[in-house]
Amino acid sequence: xxxxxxxxxxxxxxxxxxxxxxxxxxxxxxxxxxxxxxxxxxxxxxxxxxxxxxxxxxxxxxxxxxxxxxxxxxxxxxxxxxxxxxxxxxxxxxxxxxxxxxxxxxxxxxxxxxxxxxxxxxxxxxxxxxxxxxxxxxxxxxxxxxxxxxxxxxxxxxxxxxxxxxxxxxxxxxxxxxxxxxxxxxxxxxxxxxxxxxxxxxxxxxxxxxxxxxxxxxxxxxxxxxxxxxxxxxxxxxxxxxxxxxxxxxxxxxxxxxxxxxxxxxxxxxxxxxxxxxxxxxxxxxxxxxxxxxxxxxxxxxxxxxxxxxxxxxxxxxxxxxxxxxxxxxxxxxxxxxxxxxxxxxxxxxxxxxxxxxxxxxxxxxxxxxxxxxxxxxxxxxxxxxxxxxxxxxxxxxxxxxxxxxxxxxxxxxxxxxxxxxxxxxxxxxxxxxxxxxxxxxxxxxxxxxxxxxxxxxxxx
Amino acid sequence: xxxxxxxxxxxxxxxxxxxxxxxxxxxxxxxxxxxxxxxxxxxxxxxxxxxxxxxxxxxxxxxxxxxxxxxxxxxxxxxxxxxxxxxxxxxxxxxxxxxxxxxxxxxxxxxxxxxxxxxxxxxxxxxxxxxxxxxxxxxxxxxxxxxxxxxxxxxxxxxxxxxxxxxxxxxxxxxxxxxxxxxxxxxxxxxxxxxxxxxxxxxxxxxxxxxxxxxxxxxxxxxxxxxxxxxxxxxxxxxxxxxxxxxxxxxxxxxxxxxxxxxxxxxxxxxxxxxxxxxxxxxxxxxxxxxxxxxxxxxxxxxxx
Numbered sequence: 001x002x003x004x005x006x007x008x009x010x011x012x013x014x015x016x017x018x019x020x021x022x023x024x025x026x027x028x029x030x031x032x033x034x035x036x037x038x039x040x041x042x043x044x045x046x047x048x049x050x051x052x053x054x055x056x057x058x059x060x061x062x063x064x065x066x067x068x069x070x071x072x073x074x075x076x077x078x079x080x081x082x083x084x085x086x087x088x089x090x091x092x093x094x095x096x097x098x099x100x101x102x103x104x105x106x107x108x109x110x111x112x113x114x115x116x117x118x119x120x121x122x123x124x125x126x127x128x129x130x131x132x133x134x135x136x137x138x139x140x141x142x143x144x145x146x147x148x149x150x151x152x153x154x155x156x157x158x159x160x161x162x163x164x165x166x167x168x169x170x171x172x173x174x175x176x177x178x179x180x181x182x183x184x185x186x187x188x189x190x191x192x193x194x195x196x197x198x199x200x201x202x203x204x205x206x207x208x209x210x211x212x213x214x215x216x217x218x219x220x221x222x223x224x225x226x227x228x229x230x231x232x233x234x235x236x237x238x239x240x241x242x243x244x245x246x247x248x249x250x251x252x253x254x255x256x257x258x259x260x261x262x263x264x265x266x267x268x269x270x271x272x273x274x275x276x277x278x279x280x281x282x283x284x285x286x287x288x289x290x291x292x293x294x295x296x297x298x299x300x301x302x303x304x305x306x307x308x309x310x311x312x313x314x315x316x317x318x319x320x321x322x323x324x325x326x327x328x329x330x331x332x333x334x335x336x337x338x339x340x341x342x343x344x345x346x347x348x349x350x351x352x353x354x355x356x357x358x359x360x361x362x363x364x365x366x367x368x369x370x371x372x373x374x375x376x377x378x379x380x381x382x383x384x385x386x387x388x389x390x391x392x393x394x395x396x397x398x399x400x401x402x403x404x405x406x407x408x409x410x411x412x413x414x415x416x417x418x419x420x421x422x423x424x425x426x427x428x429x430x431x432x433x434x435x436x437x438x439x440x441x442x443x444x445x446x447x448x449x450x451x452x453x454x455x456x457x458x459x460x461x
Numbered sequence: 462x463x464x465x466x467x468x469x470x471x472x473x474x475x476x477x478x479x480x481x482x483x484x485x486x487x488x489x490x491x492x493x494x495x496x497x498x499x500x501x502x503x504x505x506x507x508x509x510x511x512x513x514x515x516x517x518x519x520x521x522x523x524x525x526x527x528x529x530x531x532x533x534x535x536x537x538x539x540x541x542x543x544x545x546x547x548x549x550x551x552x553x554x555x556x557x558x559x560x561x562x563x564x565x566x567x568x569x570x571x572x573x574x575x576x577x578x579x580x581x582x583x584x585x586x587x588x589x590x591x592x593x594x595x596x597x598x599x600x601x602x603x604x605x606x607x608x609x610x611x612x613x614x615x616x617x618x619x620x621x622x623x624x625x626x627x628x629x630x631x632x633x634x635x636x637x638x639x640x641x642x643x644x645x646x647x648x649x650x651x652x653x654x655x656x657x658x659x660x661x662x663x664x665x666x667x668x669x670x671x672x673x674x675x676x677x678x679x680x681x682x683x684x685x686x687x688x689x690x691x692x693x694x695x696x697x698x699x700x701x702x703x704x705x706x707x708x709x710x711x712x713x714x715x716x717x718x719x720x721x722x723x724x725x726x727x728x729x730x731x732x733x734x735x736x737x738x739x740x741x742x743x744x745x746x747x748x749x750x751x752x753x754x755x756x757x758x759x760x761x762x763x764x765x766x
Contacts, residue, residue: 002565003533003562003563003565006559006562006563007563010559014548014550014551018550266548266549267546267548270545270546270547270548270549271542271544271545271546272546272547272548273546274508274513274540274542274544274546275540275542275546275560275602275605276546276563277511277513277533278511278513278533278534278538278539278540278542279533279534279536279560279563279564280533280563281532281533284532284533443513443514
């Protein structure tokens with residue numbers, strides 16, 4: 001056991017001192033923070049040149065309403081919303097008073113102004129007109145143009161009104177046609193109300209939508225006397241927290257287990273294997289390496305958990321961190337490193353150089369990445385048969401079971417317990433098979449082994 | 462008391478018997494030479510003694526302990542493999558410490574300093590292995606092997622890559638180990654080294670033992686049928702001399718093997734007719750010559766090794 005620890009400590013130090021480890025540990029948070037900063041920085045970096053939209057209004061009655069709408073937009077909606085609450089208040093104020101909010105001058109413009117240009121429809125040769133407008137877009141005089149059919153005002157009862165035709169040469173810019181769609185819809189509705197003799201305000205009031213506040217459940221406090229009211233559900237947070245756990249687990253496997261390929265290859269090609277095998281058995285050696293890497297993974301997790309807790313504490317979202325899953329997380333993490341680490345060790349021992357290892361590692365990588373492809377589905381519907389079964393598939397269990405446990409109301413306890421039992425059995429099996437491959441492969445020089453050889457070594461021992 | 466005992470040991474890789482029904486005893490406290498050409502089964506035998514691989518048949522006892530199916534070698538046995546096995550990114554002192562601890566030596570700090578000093582590597586103790594020359598790496602590897610004071614030291618080609626000064630340092634150190642009571646198994650294909658250092662010789666060829674015993678005894682057994690000469694012959698060949706059954710040409714010297722009962726004086730006479738005789742010596746056969754005789758022309762590669 002002491003010798004296993006000697007190997008584990010060496011392996012741990014070699015991994016922790018490597019540049020790759022330091023880069024991952026330091027760079028990951030920097031990159032995360034960097035992407036936030038970049039997003040903030042890029043937010044102000046939008047094209048604010050006014051965009052000109054020509055409208056061929058074949059209804060002859062909507063243009064004025066659109067003009068009013070675009071003016072309202074240019075005075076209110078193009079500015080940054082400093083804060084969600086302020087913005088919400090502003091929106092309310094706008095809705096109530098229909099007037100521009102007070103603090104315009106202070107706020108940064110984040111969307112360009114739109115400018116409308118009225119184009120009179122011609123009776124014949126409509127294509128000619130559209131071609132002329134298209135050329136003006138090409139020349140840059142216009143950003144886009146749109147044609148509104150008269151049928152927009154009088155849709156047949158059983159079907160939708162004809163579509164507005166929006167022409168542009170910027171297919172990815174979506175803000176203008178979105179706005180146009182909404183503005184024409186509102187203007188056409190008001191027109192129809194008036195024609196039907198309805199007061200638009202009253203109709204708007206009658207049609208006031210109701211919103212849903214998504215809450216958790218009421219509960220009693222610890223003493224059992226006071227009733228604790230339900231809290232509002234933060235839907236973003238309930239997605240982000242499980243996602244972070246899955247990514248942390250994934251990273252731990254990648255940083256904690258994959259260096260084993262390199263180290264086994266070095267021991268093999270540098271003939272270190274013989275010296276070490278003169279002191280320990282292959283199994284002791286492999287276990288030492290695996291334990292060292294579990295140590296590495298705990299180092300990573302400790303750093304990130306402490307970092308995460310500090311951040312959560314600062315933003316006052318401590319209660320979102322599922323601390324009750326911490327024990328599960330740590331066990332899943334350790335077992336993942338053992339299970340996948342053993343696979344990496346086996347591959348490293350069976351290969352003779354890095355290139356060979358790269359291709360031999362593909363199947364293992366696929367198994368590791370597999371949960372990453374389905375985790376969103378499992379998160380949204382954690383209790384489907386699919387989610388249950390796939391989370392009991394041992395290589396996927398650590399990530400997927402953890403997600404299902406993290407999403408309230410959670411899952412029956414037998415599932416994670418059964419999952420853990422299966423994972424532990426698989427890990428023992430993988431370590432057993434890997435140690436047999438390792439024992440033969442590590443001393444073999446020359447050509448690397450194929451999957452068939454590896455299989456034979458496992459069976460024969 | 463034997464440090465190593467092998468009985469009827471066979472190790473097969475696939476259909477090839479790398480070691481075939483080998484029996485061998487290495488007396489404690491001796492320097493025992495394992496000789497034989499590349500691929501003859503030397504390293505396989507050493508690995509079996511080290512319990513890195515197990516034989517298909519036979520039994521092996523090391524330092525009085527049955528080793529088969531017993532896990533890793535004990536801390537009393539150390540092994541210097543033929544090829545260097547050092548982690549490239551570790552510092553010299555760290556790697557020696559690592560190998561010492563693997564052999565159960567818990568606080569080797571003072572010993573490491575002493576050994577580095579003796580090997581002239583004190584200035585390199587904080588350098589990484591990658592920075593070392595081949596000879597220096599060899600010395601570090603040697604320290605790694607002997608640091609935990611083993612009772613049985615197995616050295617596989619310890620002199621490769623060493624200049625004469627360092628080779629002498631190694632020989633000195635190895636003899637020190639012997640004086641300290643350790644048993645040394647020295648595997649080499651350099652016959653002259655084996656001849657100089659070893660008390661006993663074991664020779665393996667194609668997996669079979671062809672020679673085993675004290676060096677004196679072996680040479681006596683092969684008799685005084687060898688004559689070592691230096692003759693300026695002006696191109697005349699020496700193998701036509703009556704009574705000479707074989708010639709090994711070392712360049713400056715030639716060794717003649719003569720039929721039993723041949724009068725050396727007759728050969729000398731004959732040589733004098735061929736050219737100027739600078740040196741004439743009735744010698745015991747060299748290990749190399751004995752080996753060639755046993756192994757035949759197939760072992761010629763040893764000559765160039």
